[in-house]
Amino acid sequence: MITIAIGLSIILLFVILFLLFRIGTLASIFRGSSQRAVGTTKTSNRVNSTLFLLFLVIGGAAFIWSFADAWDDMNLPLASVHGAWTDNLFWTTMIVIGIVFVITQILLFVYSYKYQHKDDKRAYYYPHNNKLEIVWTMIPAVVMALLVFGGWKTWTKITSAAPEDAVVIEVMGKQFNWMVRYPGADGKLGVAKHTLIDATNEFGIDFTDQNAMDDFMPMEIHVPKGQPVLFKIRSRDVIHSVFLPHFRVKMDAVPGMPTKFWFVPSKTTDEMRSETGNPDFKYELACTEICGRGHFAMRYILVVDEPEDYEAWLAKQTPFAEQNPEVVAKFSSSSQQVVAENKTEGKAEEVKSEL
Numbered sequence: 001m002i003t004i005a006i007g008l009s010i011i012l013l014f015v016i017l018f019l020l021f022r023i024g025t026l027a028s029i030f031r032g033s034s035q036r037a038v039g040t041t042k043t044s045n046r047v048n049s050t051l052f053l054l055f056l057v058i059g060g061a062a063f064i065w066s067f068a069d070a071w072d073d074m075n076l077p078l079a080s081v082h083g084a085w086t087d088n089l090f091w092t093t094m095i096v097i098g099i100v101f102v103i104t105q106i107l108l109f110v111y112s113y114k115y116q117h118k119d120d121k122r123a124y125y126y127p128h129n130n131k132l133e134i135v136w137t138m139i140p141a142v143v144m145a146l147l148v149f150g151g152w153k154t155w156t157k158i159t160s161a162a163p164e165d166a167v168v169i170e171v172m173g174k175q176f177n178w179m180v181r182y183p184g185a186d187g188k189l190g191v192a193k194h195t196l197i198d199a200t201n202e203f204g205i206d207f208t209d210q211n212a213m214d215d216f217m218p219m220e221i222h223v224p225k226g227q228p229v230l231f232k233i234r235s236r237d238v239i240h241s242v243f244l245p246h247f248r249v250k251m252d253a254v255p256g257m258p259t260k261f262w263f264v265p266s267k268t269t270d271e272m273r274s275e276t277g278n279p280d281f282k283y284e285l286a287c288t289e290i291c292g293r294g295h296f297a298m299r300y301i302l303v304v305d306e307p308e309d310y311e312a313w314l315a316k317q318t319p320f321a322e323q324n325p326e327v328v329a330k331f332s333s334s335s336q337q338v339v340a341e342n343k344t345e346g347k348a349e350e351v352k353s354e355l
């Protein structure tokens with residue numbers, strides 16, 4: 001309510017200023033001011049230049065307020081190794097462009113006020129200066145090149161191939177929830193095909209593939225602290241986006257194009273609870289692509305365990321095939337034709353899931 005009232009007051013202020021400006025302009029026309037002929041009046045210049053200053057003050061205040069208001073959301077506690085590199089890059093860029101932004105905006109609006117039209121003033125004719133142009137072209141070019149180079153180096157490091165011993169987890173987005181699959185004891189995800197998706201087999205897993213027999217789908221993601229975790233990401237319908245803000249992980253889930261992201265969690269959920277002082281703290285996997293009406297509901301909990309707790313959790317999980325023998329039975333009882341089809345098409349899928 002207060003926000004609406006403030007918004008309305010600001011709009012009203014601008015309307016009043018505009019009306020004052022109009023009155024000033026009309027009054028000067030009625031006075032028969034000769035300055036009207038050259039397309040300007042004293043009042044309009046004064047009003048416009050003052051508005052520039054006003055805009056600088058209000059805009060500056062809004063700029064500072066937006067930062068202050070969003071500060072906690074922008075600075076979530078960090079829980080991954082590569083997150084420190086990302087944050088470093090983000091803040092370096094933010095500080096450099098922030099300083100330039102503030103200086104240029106102040107100069108822009110203050111000069112507009114200072115050098116408003118005055119009849120007794122003439123502009124200084126200064127058409128060209130090579131040295132000045134070289135300086136103001138080279139400095140931004142070098143700074144931008146350094147920022148881009150830094151970004152490229154960090155991006156290369158973050159998107160390098162995952163270590164061999166990474167914990168592999170498949171994350172699949174669909175309207176409107178995430179589904180997660182672990183490869184089980186063999187460490188290999190079974191082949192999945194979109195043609196096999198139905199109400200009982202939401203991943204479209206091909207149970208003629210032996211690697212699929214120990215795959216399991218938990219209700220929460222568990223990962224061990226200090227070990228690399230590789231997300232193999234896909235989507236079943238539209239574009240979704242995997243977002244784990246505390247880990248600085250963000251990667252689109254694109255239908256027909258598997259993506260991946262690997263990271264090393266550096267703080268367990270319990271450690272984060274004591275750091276934030278919030279006993280209910282939970283890491284969250286959110287969708288950060290507006291993917292439809294139920295987008296807001298795409299939330300999945302991620303738990304970072306100490307390695308031994310993670311092993312204990314793993315040992316408690318039951319493979320999907322064991323829990324749903326009737327789904328697997330459909331594969332064994334179906335005709336040899338299905339098996340033959342899978343043999344040929346399965347290869348292509350396997351290549352994809354290796355990505």
Ligand SMILES: [Cu+2]
Pocket residue numbers: 173239240241287288289290291295298
């Ligand atoms: Cu989504």
